[in-house]
Amino acid sequence: MLKKLLTLSFLCSPLFAQDGNALYDQVKPLSPEEAIKTIQVPKGYKLQVVASEPMISEPVDCVWDANGDMYVIEMKTYMQDADATGQFEKTSRVMKLTDTDGDGTMDKSSVFIDGLMLPRMILPLDDRILVCETNTLDIYSYRDTNGDGTADEKKLWFKGGPRGGNLEHQPSGLIWNVDNWIYMTKAGERFRMIDGKVEKSNYGYLNGQWGLHHDDDGNFAVGFSGAEKSFEFFQYPIIYGASKFPDELEKDFNTVWPIDNIPDTQGGRRRLRDNDTLNHMTAACGHTVYRGELMPEFYGNYLVAEPVGRLIRMAKVDTSLGFKQMRNVAPNSEFIRSTDPNFRPVNLKTGPDGALYIVDMYRGIIQEGNWTKKGSYLRGIIDQYGLAKTIQRGRIYRLIPENYSVKNARPEMLSKSSNEIIKILAHKNGWMRSTARKVLILRNDKAIVPQLKSALQASQNTQEKIELLWTLDGLQALDTPFILQQLKSNDERYVTHVLRTADPLLKAGNPQILAVYKDLFKSSKSSTVLSQAFLSTKKYAQHHLNPELQKMMLSHKEDIELKHHFAQWDREKEAYRKHREKMDALKGKGPVFKKIMTQGEKHYKSLCFACHGANGEGTPMAGTQTTLAPPLKASARVLGKKDTLIKIALHGLAGPVDGKTYPGAMESLASHKDQYLAQVLTYIRNSWGNSAELITDREIRNVRKKHAKRKTPWTLEELNKK
Known part of the structure; x- marks a missing residue:
């Protein structure tokens, strides 16, 4: 009761000053071994410490290169006190970590890049690592040319220019998607590598603040914590529009169930239950889709971190309603949650070993300085508990089965032949497949096209065929006859991807592709195939196929899947109509x-x-x-x-x-x-x-x-x- 009164009234008596007080005792940092005991995980699983301070500090993201080395972004100047003093000093860095014996724990480290301003995006290419810092959209590639673990080559990869604004409202992501485009949020631009050169394209706009990933079909895992949204735009690939289906999140999905009771939420008392636990998603970040073979029961599930609530939500995608609906796999509970006030999960990744990796910034303050100013509710809680004292720590965990003790072999793809890498496109681990495809495309070795086509013809595995198809696309090796042949497949999911690779031909009005679409709209019985044909036509070829499109929509208006796409289009057209009215009204000014x-x-x-x-x-x-x-x-x-x-x-x-x-x-x-x-x-x-x-x-x-x-x-x- 005394704690509750203190929290509500912001008392700051000497008895409860930060040093040695009853409130600070609740938030004192724990060792990694102690902290892991406070974290609840599903029965039958365990967490393992992959890396922690002093090897790393203030980690916000981790990625792996094609050889299996881990690169960790450290925001070393982030909120070192409640006033964000020195936040934009260039002392942040990227660490390179290596697990030399395959036991899952990093035992070798080096400073790969130093002197950065709050790096926020990272993407390994081949032996190059792309990094983008805060307050700029310039993307640089870094390379270690002498093998000492430190980058000694820096080149401008893309010139984006300056980018201002609060830290929480700047781009994140930089992910290589299934379609071989590199996406990020808050910019509206995507990139790809064609014959060694960077191409840029506009694709729309994502407001995701921290976290972006994709599933096996290229649908995004992204949210918008500024609007307290855990997940959005996951119904189909973002290139076809920003979908918002009614009831795509189950009822009360954004209600959270933490087990800590430190009331440090920006939303104040309205975002807290009577027992001081967070009641609603407010800092959704680190979105991902689990794509590892190590825990197949979780494969394809979406995850999001909630660092204010010290928890991780896992969602299963239910398609029984004719669209995708996110459902909490642990009703009235959470997949992972902790009583440790410093447990701050900010990013989630599937690793080369198939484990789920958790980047824990492990700190007292998680919100940026604009929300911790003197006089705010949040500042009162920070000062009262002494949350600002826990800094320069950080942990990376991996979730694995309880009895798992396998020594993991490094993928070492950069030294493998292209023919060896082609075989990895059939791997059960999504990280391995995606990385193999990326490496083959970056090598730009057109001589492997016959082997890729041969493997595609022989494959009986849908996901392998999808990877092979998009590898061919990335090598500019798809022509009209080949696409037409692939469209004859009876594999509906594979055909949707073939249709997507044909989008440039559809946009250009290719007569043979248009003929295929006309036949699909007239005779196809597959809701899955028709949904993709609808999306592609809506985006690229209404002027070519409008009569056929309208007839298809009329004849399938009650289809359990298609009707939701049609309704979404109606919403988009209404929004566009209102926008045009507004723009037309401005002409007079x-x-x-x-x-x-x-x-x-x-x-x-x-x-x-x-x-x-x-x-x-x-x-x-x-x-x-x-x-x-x-x-x-x-x-x-x-x-x-x-x-x-x-x-x-x-x-x-x-x-x-x-x-x-x-x-x-x-x-x-x-x-x-x-x-x-x-x-x-x-x-x-x-x-x-x-x-x-x-x-x-x-x-x-x-x-x-x-x-x-x-x-x-x-x-x-x-x-x-x-």
């Missing part, structure tokens, strides 16, 4: 204003709508009567003095707004350029019925200069005085 609004809308979707809502009315906070942030529609601060709105944008806003307290302070957007802020603020002032004069770059610049020394958010009381 001139082309300059329209351009500003178009760019402002793009920025708003990237930066603001998670909390303020697509309609400017605030995103509802599930299970409460409030929203994540104040409404912008008809807001006096939005429509009033320009300086007031600019100040809020540059420095943030803290405290009650119109008598209501919201989960977190409005973050500072000062890292964005003047033009960026002018565009998004003008958009806000002229959307959802709002109408006000545009804001210019110069006005942003003047306010920025006038208040250059300000480091804290404004309060309404301060703003109203000026």
